[in-house]
Amino acid sequence: MKYHQAGSAESESLLPLEIRRVPEKLSDGIEDRWQWFDYASLWSGIVICVSGYSIGTLLVIKFGLTILQALTMLAVCGFIAFLLSLLTAAPGYEHRTNTVVLLYRVFGNKGVILPVTVRMMVCCGWFGIHSLFGGMAINLILCSVFPSWMQLGGAGEVVGYFTFILINLIVFRHGIKSLIKLQCFCAPLLLVIGVLLIIWANHTIDFNFLKTAQTEPAQVSDLIQAGVIVCGSWFSFTFFMSDFSQFSRRKSDYIIGQFVGFYLGKLLFGAFGVLLGAASLKITGLYHFDIVSLINEVGSPVARVLGLVIVLMATLTTTVAACLATSSLDLESLVTKITRRQAMLIVSIFATLVALPQLLYRLEMISYGGLISLFTDFLKVYSSVINGLIVIFLINYYVLNKINGTSFKSVNDYCWQECLLSLLLIAFTFLSYLSDKYNFICFYSGFVNIFVVFLGYLLFGLIRNKKQIMCNG
Template sequence: MKTQLEENGIVTLTQEGVNQIKDSPLYNEGLRPTTKEEHNWTGYNFASLWIGMAICLPTYSLAAGLISLGMNWWQAIGTIVLGNLIVLIPILLNAHAGTKYGIPYPVYARLWFGSKGAHIPSMARAIVAAGWFGINCWFGGAAVDTLLVAMTGWENVPGHLAIAFIGFWALNVWISYRGPEAIKKMEFWAAPTLLVMALALLAWALSSAGGWGPMLSAPSKFTSAGDFLKVFFPALTGAIAFWSTLALNIPDFCRYAKSQRAQIIGQTTSLPTTMGFFSFIGVAVASATVVLYGEAIWDPAAILAKFSPFVIFLGTLGIILATVTTNVAANVVAPARAIENLWPRKLTFGMGAIITGLAALLMQPWYLLENFGNYIFLWLGSYGALLGPIDGIAIADYWMVRKQRIDLVELYRPNGRYSYSGGINKAAVWALLIGIAIPIGCKAAGLTFVWDNAWTIGLLISLFAYTWLMRSDASLIDASHYNRITSTEAQASMAS
């Protein structure tokens, strides 16, 4: 019985397949596989998605913060570009599954963790996204506060920064509640707008600092290779961890890709280039502040406060646009889908968006951004150690264990092939624990190099552990089984 159809490398459900799962408690409109008509995102859509997400205040702060830690401009940019080239690999590997089978991240996670166990990686991703949601809202709220202080007597209002933050947070929650369907259109026009504003910021830094020479002449503060490497490796892990979140839930977007070629070209040409470009702007502006003000200022709102009210107004609009495009795309879709997956028949995407916003407050973004050490070492480094092993399990399952063969219908059956024992795949749980425990143990033992590279090392450990543990699992399907349930384009034409 043919329950799925493969055309041009894209697998969709046949009507028979839909009929078999439409009443399942694991099925709803947000979690179902996409249809052939819904595979309509082009390379430009993916490029604009990444431009809209990468041009954001955390990107600026990551780059500028490396200057404050002692790097010169090319060391900072090189670290960030290298990190993004590394994380692009798992992004593309996991994007392939989302594109081919049209499934969102929580459903993809059922494949490796089980119908119930999928809540472990999906909620882990959701918690990190909630943290980022709060960080972006804090940046945006600070910019709004700066605008109001510059143009009114706002500074005399008790708790004015907190009020601006809560107001901006509420705006983001409201926009997110309206749903993800407008992301493609929003990113389409936001991407070029943000690029123009970024170039304007670079032009200001260039003219104010007196040219490239004074702006980029600040030397590295490291006197030896050893001193540099002590900062380089945790900074590299931070640069990788920055988008390791999307490396997991990229299927949430690539499930709409027109083809594998569209998502590969769109993402490859936009992620490392945009991150490198905007990071350079962050580094250049921070270097310019050293020339102008005697210190590297990595907080955009603090720089904004030094301009005229009109420029602050324009800059604040840019910050709001950058924050909203990043928050809606990168920090709401994943947790909202994860929460929706907890109870597909009762919970909606909108409810998930509200819960995400509340969780963001509990994670205290003001503390994470209190100093750059918290941002790079505590926040990015810690969640990198968590998400790296999950990335390793996802890649191993699809590419090394299953050889890209999935039975879509079984992903929506509570007691199906991918439910394992009691809904949890113990092999995935063990692989995750091993991948997390080894870097933590090494850190406790003083082997800081392992912890400083926790994302990469954890990914590799879990990848090999999961592959070995799953080598003869009953959930695997061979080529003959796949052919029995999958109709090809030629077979469909003959039948019609």
């Protein structure tokens, strides 16, 4: 299979974002079309990662959901995200073009800079978050092989973080085609590790007893906040669906592939996080938020190192192919004179800024809630903006263009309605998050932003109709 994904050579031909560079349609060569198992292997390789596991543990550890509540939350919110992914993937298949070109048609030739910048920063954020997990794995491997390394304490994780960043830069610089193939190999191995961890945990704690022991129901506010976190972790992927659906042989191929790889793959690995997160307290006496630290509790040194190496490789394939490559190429599209090396370095700096609170915390320089707080804060902020942008895209594509009878092809530099609404979404999200007094609003700003988009389009429509009436009068 030929991977025409964001971050590949094919996406570079669309840069910079100018109308003369945008292809109308790809060739119809059937040999380049993807089948459902191509999509299933691709999406499973992307979504089966350490952050997908941590989403499940968050529901139990941070929000106090029972196992049944957490699994139901993952299944329901995940299925909603799957339906949303079909809506965002359809334009790519119908027009045979990628997400950036579709955004150009919604926001205008220059207005597209805004959503592409948001997408780039989201990828940078995930790059930083996953690099923290990768750095943790490197640190624990070194501690297992060289016991004296443990004397570094938190500084060992910081060294591991920058080592992992450097490995990403080297791999991306020298090509990622082989790594993309390895990605589809590492994802099943992570599932195997999840199964083995459950078998290992079952020798220590009876999962049936654990399920019945968690009888205290979570508060309604906890359920809502957990739903926001889960939706945020799922919805961000839907912003990239057209990058892949454009190569589908038939519509059914990307639908089935996304269901198997995107929905079932992420649901299964999230379920492992729910079960093992709930059991970690009984097994080790502490809650383990991530799969890396839980693997470190395995008694056998050989099994522990092997498991950490597999997690490290799986994290590397995800960060290079889905985070570093996409964000670097998006940055090159925004700043046309920038070189590939400069783009990589700038993206790494942005990623480090996201990870900085955790790095300073591990160096004991600041007081912070740790990786679990950084993870949830990042999810709250970016998911709020992404939700609004997705709604803008869907309304523009499925509603406005059909009402106006247009061909979904912008000829303006800026589509002011969409750009103005996007700026309002970003401003409201960050103001609500930075306000200590009203910080709780940020949990719900993703839903509020959706309402803002609908209200904004309604007001724009009323203003337009009033102008037409006045002109006719």
